[in-house]
Amino acid sequence: MKKKTNKRKKNLWAGRFNETPSDHMSILNASINFDKKLYEADIEASICHAEMLAGQNIIKTKEYEEIRKGLLQVKKEIKNNKIIFKNELEDIHTHIETRLIEIIGSIGKKLHTARSRNDQVATATKIWAREQCKEIDGLLKTLQESLLNKAKKHIGDVMPGLTHMQPAQPILLSHHLLAYVNMFGRDRENYSSLRRHNFSPLGSAALAGTTFNINRQETANKLGFEGVMRNSLDAVSDRDFILDILNLCSLIFMHLSRLSEEIILWSSPGFNFIKLSDKYSTGSSIMPQKKNPDAAELIRGKSGRIIGNYVSVFNVMKGLPLAYSKDMQEDKEPLFDSLETTKICLLVMIGMIDSIKFIPENMRLMCSLGFLNATDMADWFVEELNVPFRDAHKLTGNIVKMAELKNLPLEKLSLKDLKKYHSKISKKIYAILDIESSIRNKISEGGTSPLNVKREIILAEEKWLK
Numbered sequence: 001m002k003k004k005t006n007k008r009k010k011n012l013w014a015g016r017f018n019e020t021p022s023d024h025m026s027i028l029n030a031s032i033n034f035d036k037k038l039y040e041a042d043i044e045a046s047i048c049h050a051e052m053l054a055g056q057n058i059i060k061t062k063e064y065e066e067i068r069k070g071l072l073q074v075k076k077e078i079k080n081n082k083i084i085f086k087n088e089l090e091d092i093h094t095h096i097e098t099r100l101i102e103i104i105g106s107i108g109k110k111l112h113t114a115r116s117r118n119d120q121v122a123t124a125t126k127i128w129a130r131e132q133c134k135e136i137d138g139l140l141k142t143l144q145e146s147l148l149n150k151a152k153k154h155i156g157d158v159m160p161g162l163t164h165m166q167p168a169q170p171i172l173l174s175h176h177l178l179a180y181v182n183m184f185g186r187d188r189e190n191y192s193s194l195r196r197h198n199f200s201p202l203g204s205a206a207l208a209g210t211t212f213n214i215n216r217q218e219t220a221n222k223l224g225f226e227g228v229m230r231n232s233l234d235a236v237s238d239r240d241f242i243l244d245i246l247n248l249c250s251l252i253f254m255h256l257s258r259l260s261e262e263i264i265l266w267s268s269p270g271f272n273f274i275k276l277s278d279k280y281s282t283g284s285s286i287m288p289q290k291k292n293p294d295a296a297e298l299i300r301g302k303s304g305r306i307i308g309n310y311v312s313v314f315n316v317m318k319g320l321p322l323a324y325s326k327d328m329q330e331d332k333e334p335l336f337d338s339l340e341t342t343k344i345c346l347l348v349m350i351g352m353i354d355s356i357k358f359i360p361e362n363m364r365l366m367c368s369l370g371f372l373n374a375t376d377m378a379d380w381f382v383e384e385l386n387v388p389f390r391d392a393h394k395l396t397g398n399i400v401k402m403a404e405l406k407n408l409p410l411e412k413l414s415l416k417d418l419k420k421y422h423s424k425i426s427k428k429i430y431a432i433l434d435i436e437s438s439i440r441n442k443i444s445e446g447g448t449s450p451l452n453v454k455r456e457i458i459l460a461e462e463k464w465l466k
């Protein structure tokens with residue numbers, strides 16, 4: 001008998017090969033270090049596939065039972081770290097199948113009838129990602145709840161609303177917090193729309209379908225899909241669901257990073273609007289007084305790689321011919337990273353919001369800077385004196401100029417001074433210049449009036465927290 005020159009174990013596809021891959025090729029080729037995460041989803045899909053094969057008389061029921069038992073043992077072994085992963089076995093799918101054959105012998109070789117790793121990997125990734133996204137939706141809900149709780153607690157507290165980071169108009173803190181409830185609400189709607197991807201690729205085999213009389217509807221139903229993907233080429237080539245998930249994460253992070261930025265600003269002594277819990281801050285190794293908002297900074301920083309992950313998979317997919325190409329293995333690390341990072345950052349943000357202490361006195365104090373009531377004054381000229389808004393704007397601008405020179409807020413200007421700008425100005429104007437009236441009068445739908453905000457809290461609770 002001819003002596004084997006290559007001692008390495010042969011791959012599952014070794015039939016047409018004389019040599020095994022080089023060590024360097026094995027390193028490049030292997031995805032096991034990251035796709036091992038998929039083992040439960042892969043085994044679940046494999047058991048379903050084998051059961052269907054038995055139901056269709058493609059394998060015997062007894063064989064299915066053997067396969068099922070074997071796969072459950074493989075699952076246990078992986079869970080208990082009993083299986084040593086090897087680069088030469090490439091990915092989690094091959095590891096599971098190889099181990100199954102080791103355990104139950106050649107019946108295990110029947111599992112791969114009427115399927116390919118191409119439909120297998122798409123199916124397992126979908127099942128796995130579906131669960132992860134559901135968790136993320138739950139965390140978004142909790143974050144909305146935390147924000148709503150703070151909004152309720154601070155229902156009447158005021159703060160300066162800024163545009164261009166400059167004083168603009170007074171608003172309710174609760175109104176500001178509700179803006180984020182809405183933003184994370186859109187993320188949750190984005191999550192719901194992922195449902196359109198919940199169709200099964202399994203049974204598309206390599207690209208063309210299969211000669212076997214399989215029942216795709218059955219595996220789809222049992223695996224929690226709404227139906228089957230209608231084109232076998234599309235089914236094995238599609239990674240739109242991954243791009244949509246990465247986009248979902250990117251939008252979540254765009255929102256999280258904006259909230260983080262505000263937390264960072266609000267916690268700096270210049271603002272001093274909030275006190276962060278020690279649990280979400282760190283100190284400096286040299287400056288003893290420091291308390292840094294690291295959690296918020298990290299979340300803001302991580303948004304870079306989350307958006308990067310989206311761009312990365314987009315670039316992998318664009319221009320790929322149908323059907324499967326190995327490029328597509330590059331979908332996993334970005335997907336795994338984005339989902340994990342999103343989960344941990346949402347958990348931290350929830351903790352940070354729950355433990356934040358707002359300092360309403362300081363927010364109110366800052367409302368006295370920067371003529372936040374100037375627009376109210378202009379509106380008063382329009383309503384009371386019938387001045388066209390453009391002229392009212394100019395008139396108020398001139399008054400602000402004077403107030404700045406006198407170093408006084410608008411409400412402290414004397415009626416005599418005001419009358420210099422318009423003879424009909426009466427003392428009634430002072431009634432609309434205080435912060436409370438300014439806010440109370442913003443009665444337009446979606447505005448910051450307490451009436452609106454209270455109603456929006458109730459609506460938001462009904463819509464998002466049921």
Ligand code: ARG
Nearest residue numbers: 031091117118121324328329
């Ligand atoms: N590890 C591969 C991936 O993640 C599985 C599919 C391999 N298919 C193939 N024809 N080589 O994409």
